[in-house]
Amino acid sequence: MAAHDERHALLEELELLRTRRRELRESLVADDHQPHDFGEHGSITELRDEIDWIERRIRDLVHYLSKTGRPDGDLSERVGSYSVVTLRYPDGSREAVQVTRFPDEDVPAVTPESPLGRALLGARPGEEIEWTAPEGSLRARVERVRRPV
Structure with a gap:
């Protein structure tokens, strides 16, 4: 039971960190449109340091969670290893991916260590995730999480 409680605590921390990161990024975007003096540059640097x-x-937690896998009996809707996830992008398009180290011919696979895989692990349906890809920062909403049979 302790392992389940520890995993639950880590997932809660992951959710709180993702929320805080989103808030900080939004405040940086709002500040980018305002003129700054030298004193304000220090606070912006502090915000960026906190985001870093x-x-x-987040990367450490996701790595740890991906190594531990999903314990038997965990029926949560959170994304874990081998979950098939339906994503909806801001342009309205949808994509289904599976978080796995072993590709499936029917569903595109992402590894837990990839930027998308790290963003997905621990996410719930309805959550918005962000990750960095070669084409820049991407976002999508987790629409559905299906556990393997």
């Missing part, structure tokens, strides 16, 4: 720390902590 949050990114590292």
Whole structure:
């Protein structure tokens, strides 16, 4: 039971960190449209440093969670290894991907270590995720999480 409680606590921390990261990014975008003096540059640097720390902590948590897998009996709707996830992009298009190290011929696969895989692990249906791809920062909403049979 302790392992389940620890995993639950890590998933809660991951959710809080993702929310805080989103808030900080939004405040940086709002600040980018305002003129700044030298004193304000320090606070902007502090915000960016906090975002960097949050990114590292999220990466560590996701790595740990991907290594531990989903315990038996965990029926949560959170994305875990081998989950098939339906994503909806801002342009309205949809894509289904499976988080796995072993590709399936029917569904495109993403590894847990990939930027998209890290963003997906621990997410729930209805959550918006962000990740960095070669073409830049991408976003999608998790529409559905299907666990393997």
